[in-house]
Amino acid sequence: MSVSNLLSQYGDRYIQALLTTWKLTAFSFAAAFALGVLITILRVCPIKPLRIAGDFYVQVFRNIPGAALLILLVYALPYLKIIFSYEVCVLIATTLIPSAFCSEHLMSGMNTIAPGQIEAARALGLTFFQMIRRIVIPQALRSTVLPMTNLLVATMLTTSLASQVPMRPMDLTGLVSYINTHATGGVTAFAISAALYCATALLIGFTGSLIDRKVRILR
Amino acid sequence: MNMETPVIELRHVDKHFGLLHVLKDISLKVYRGEVVVILGPSGSGKSTLCRTVNRLETIDSGEILIDGEPMPAEGRKLASLRAKIGMVFQSFNLFAHMTILDNLTLAPVDVLRIGKKEARMEAMRLLERVGVADQARKVPAQLSGGQQQRAAIARALAMRPEAILFDEPTSALDPEMISEVLNVMTSLASDGMTMLIVTHEMNFARKVADRVIFMDDGMIVEESDPEAFFLHPQSERARDFLNAVHSH
Numbered sequence: 001m002s003v004s005n006l007l008s009q010y011g012d013r014y015i016q017a018l019l020t021t022w023k024l025t026a027f028s029f030a031a032a033f034a035l036g037v038l039i040t041i042l043r044v045c046p047i048k049p050l051r052i053a054g055d056f057y058v059q060v061f062r063n064i065p066g067a068a069l070l071i072l073l074v075y076a077l078p079y080l081k082i083i084f085s086y087e088v089c090v091l092i093a094t095t096l097i098p099s100a101f102c103s104e105h106l107m108s109g110m111n112t113i114a115p116g117q118i119e120a121a122r123a124l125g126l127t128f129f130q131m132i133r134r135i136v137i138p139q140a141l142r143s144t145v146l147p148m149t150n151l152l153v154a155t156m157l158t159t160s161l162a163s164q165v166p167m168r169p170m171d172l173t174g175l176v177s178y179i180n181t182h183a184t185g186g187v188t189a190f191a192i193s194a195a196l197y198c199a200t201a202l203l204i205g206f207t208g209s210l211i212d213r214k215v216r217i218l219r
Numbered sequence: 220m221n222m223e224t225p226v227i228e229l230r231h232v233d234k235h236f237g238l239l240h241v242l243k244d245i246s247l248k249v250y251r252g253e254v255v256v257i258l259g260p261s262g263s264g265k266s267t268l269c270r271t272v273n274r275l276e277t278i279d280s281g282e283i284l285i286d287g288e289p290m291p292a293e294g295r296k297l298a299s300l301r302a303k304i305g306m307v308f309q310s311f312n313l314f315a316h317m318t319i320l321d322n323l324t325l326a327p328v329d330v331l332r333i334g335k336k337e338a339r340m341e342a343m344r345l346l347e348r349v350g351v352a353d354q355a356r357k358v359p360a361q362l363s364g365g366q367q368q369r370a371a372i373a374r375a376l377a378m379r380p381e382a383i384l385f386d387e388p389t390s391a392l393d394p395e396m397i398s399e400v401l402n403v404m405t406s407l408a409s410d411g412m413t414m415l416i417v418t419h420e421m422n423f424a425r426k427v428a429d430r431v432i433f434m435d436d437g438m439i440v441e442e443s444d445p446e447a448f449f450l451h452p453q454s455e456r457a458r459d460f461l462n463a464v465h466s467h
Contacts, residue, residue, distance in 0.1 A: 046293070116312035119275050120371075124326035124378060125302025127295065134325060139316045217316045218360035 001185050006192060010179055017175040018196050024159040024171060025200075028094035029152050035095065036102025040140075041132055043107065054103070061100035066161050069093045074165055086167040090159070098155045105147040109140030142215045149208025153201045172196055224287040225250050226382045226413050227272055227304070232281030234271065241267050243437040245281070249382060254414045256424040256445070259434035260460055268434065269386045269417045273301045286381060302330050305375030305383035309390050311367040313359035319346065319370045320355040323377045331378065338377070345373040349403050365396030369403055382413035389420060421464055425449050433457045 007014070042054035061069075073089040084092070113136060121131040141148075160173035170178055172193040179185040225248035234242040241264045249255050257265040270276040272283060274290055274297060283290040285300045313322050323342035327333045333341075346352040349369040354362050362370065368388060375383050385404065389397040401423050408414060408427045418424060424431060424445060431448040433441040435456045441448065452458045 114310070114312070114315070116308055116310050117314055120306070120308065120312035120314070120374075122298075123273055123275060123301055123304075123306035124374075125298045125300075125330045126326060127298050130329050134329065135314055135316075139314075142316060218358050219315060 001183060001188060003188055003192065006179070006185055006189055009183075010175070010185075010189075013170070013175055013178075014172075014192060014196070016169050017172045017193070018200075020162075020169045021156065021159055021171045021197075022200070024090065024094060024162060025152070025156040027091055028098060028159060029155045031091070031095040032098035032102050032151075032155060033148075035099035036106060037137065039099060039103040040106040040110075041137075043103065044110065044132075044136075046128060058100045058103050061096045062104065064097070066093055066097055066158055067164060069097065070161050070164060086165040087162075090162045090165065090167060093161055094155060094158045097158060098151055101151055101154070102148070105144045105151065106137075106140045108147075109144035110136055112143045113139050139217060142217050145208060145212035145215060149204060149212075152204050152208070156200060156204070157197065223250060225284070226286060227415060228282075228284040228287075229268075229272070230282040230284070232268075232271060232283065233279045234267065234276065235279055241437050242271065242278070245437075245439060247432070247439070249413060249415055251381075251413055252411045253429045254408045254412075254416065254427050255430045255432060256428040257415070257417045257432045257434060258419075258421075258424060258448075258460070259440075260463075263434040264437040265417045265434045266386055269384050269415060272384055272415065273304045273306060275306075298330075302326070302378055303381045305378055305380035307368070307371050307375055307383060307385045307388045309387040311359070311364070311371045311391075313367055313371055313374070315359055318356050318358055319351065319362070322359070322370065323374050326374075327377050342373070342377055345376050346370065348376075349373045350399070363396060364392045365399045368392065368396075368400045372400070372403055372407075376407075382415065383407070385414065385416040385418065387417050387419070389418065419464075421449070421461075433460070435460070 039054050039057055042050045043058070045051060070089060070093045073084065073092055074086065077083065117135060118131065121135050126134070159171055162171040163174035163177050167174065176185070176189045176193050179189045227247070227249040229245050229247040232242055232245040245268060257268065259265045267276055271278050274283065274292065277292065285303055288300065290300050291297050313319070314325070317325065320339065320342055323345065324335065324338040327338040327341070328335055343352060343355060346355055349372055351362070351366050351369050351373070354366055354370070359367055388404070389400050392400060397420070401420060404416070405427055428445040431443060431445045432439055433448065440454050441452065441457050448457070449461065452461055
């Protein structure tokens with residue numbers, strides 16, 4: 001099938017799939033970001049068991065393949081009488097894995113903060129949480145805009161996991177499988193999805209560098 | 220015998236870095252309004268001593284009292300006692316992501332719970348006093364070293380501290396900027412601020428100190444008024460030190 005054939009026949013579905021991919025990406029990234037910040041605070045807090053738990057979390061979810069995690073969520077959890085919808089399973093998988101990477105980025109962002117600033121914060125009488133909230137996290141975030149931009153793109157690509165379960169509405173990759181089982185879209189069906197992924201990634205990248213230039217800390 | 224409670228008191232403080240015994244049975248009192256200068260060769264433990272006062276360095280044994288209250292090793296009580304003691308560092312340590320003004324208002328608002336508006340007014344007054352009010356809206360990297368250090372002094376003052384610790388405040392500065400910082404410190408001293416200063420600026424020490432403490436090898440070797448120390452040092456180590464300093 002040609003591009004124009006595919007678009008005339010599946011155009012609406014492509015748009016719906018693109019919106020689905022965007023929605024999954026936005027929800028996953030927002031949740032991964034919040035979770036990543038939380039895990040990072042655990043990893044630097046004064047209580048050792050919490051630090052160990054934070055490190056363990058990151059090791060687990062940084063190293064587990066997305067497909068394996070999704071299979072566990074969809075097929076293993078029901079044995080524990082925990083049943084989520086396909087969409088929720090996908091969202092959990094595409095949140096947990098990026099959250100580990102988010103935490104790794106934040107840890108490296110923290111390393112850009114001169115230790116003297118931490119001493120100054122302590123000398124001024126700030127508590128641990130005040131220091132984290134006002135000094136550490138803001139600087140870590142502002143120095144990791146570009147890696148976070150990459151993470152957002154990676155999160156979007158990870159949402160293609162949704163194609164592995166019968167989730168409705170379908171995401172961009174899921175739609176390609178659908179088209180190719182109902183007609184012979186061939187590589188062209190993939191190419192359209194790929195172009196949409198690429199366009200989104202370019203948009204994200206552009207926005208990311210814009211933000212980075214605006215918030216980068218002068219040193 | 221002075222019966223008043225010292226603002227800062229150290230009792231028999233000992234500290235090791237691994238096998239190195241960096242503070243040996245240090246006892247020290249700083250009274251209200253006093254300017255105490257700690258001198259000594261590199262590695263004598265003077266910086267470490269300064270940093271142990273607000274527990275930026277842990278200690279192995281001994282006691283640290285602020286206004287007669289023992290300083291705990293951690294927790295909220297430690298934070299609230301630290302807030303009473305200002306600190307000025309060699310490398311300024313201003314918060315890089317904030318304007319100078321926000322550097323000054325952060326702790327008064329978050330720690331002392333002073334209103335934002337009041338904190339800003341007070342901050343501007345202090346920046347005026349140290350001569351960097353025109354830099355208030357800039358971030359630290361846009362200021363010279365001397366301006367940053369004066370802003371850092373203003374940040375310490377914004378907490379209305381009982382005393383201020385100075386840990387080699389001019390050692391990272393170009394010569395022409397040293398005097399602008401020392402001038403601010405001199406004016407603080409004449410206003411009656413309690414200060415514990417580690418420095419290599421001998422003329423400054425002689426001019427502002429009420430008392431000089433000479434340290435070597437982790438011990439307080441000599442403690443006297445500045446004239447006596449500079450003219451008639453009692454110990455041989457202090458004589459060697461002063462000769463080395465004055466020989467060029």
